[in-house]
Amino acid sequence: MNRSYLTAVTLAVAALSAGQALAADTDAPKTREQVRAELREAQRTGDIVADGETGQKLNELYPNRFPATATAQGTTREQVRAELREAQRTGDIVADGETGQKLNELYPNRYPATATAQGKTREQVRAELREAQRTGDIVAGGESGQKLNELFPKRYPTNASN
Incomplete structure (x- = not known):
């Protein structure tokens, strides 16, 4: 009892x-x-x-x-094998345990080049900087991490007036 x-x-x-x-x-x-x-x-x-x-x-x-909780489905053996084949094909396997370098980093000519995303042009970056300066959307120097338009709201246009 x-x-x-x-x-x-x-x-x-x-x-x-x-x-x-x-x-x-x-x-x-x-x-x-x-x-x-x-x-x-x-x-x-x-x-x-x-x-x-x-x-x-x-x-x-x-x-x-209590009822058993549902667990997420794990990766199947065939999915793991397919991932391994793809890593071997692209050289995305660590070759040197000390440095952590992958095969495609040590021997880039043996593996297909990886696609890189197209970056912005210099003029696009400058235009974004001018817009951020105009609207105060730049982090002020200091520990607060606040933007200029948050610290000095009267100096910058609000989003409604853009």
Whole structure:
């Protein structure tokens, strides 16, 4: 009787703490009914911390008492083999364990060249810089990481007036 009472109290405390943690989500305020539904689901699946020291959940301590969680499908043997063949073909395999260089870096003439994305022209970069200077969309020097238009909003046009 004493052990079952202790277990019931532990579950009740865990349920209350889980309910408060779920209700404390400030990004999207939830209704009382949503919180209760999440609590019921956590109780059903054992997704409630049971041991405060280790942080283990009930479904980790007693996996046979709760439904098994769905696991992501792993890579098949054939997919791994195909990835290996492709890495061998392109030389994307580490050849030197000390430096971490790959075969295609050590012997670039033996492997097909990798496609590189087309960069911006000098004039495009200059145009972007002029626009950023005009709108204050440049990080100010300092530890805050704020942009000039955030520090001095009256000096720069707002997005609505662009």
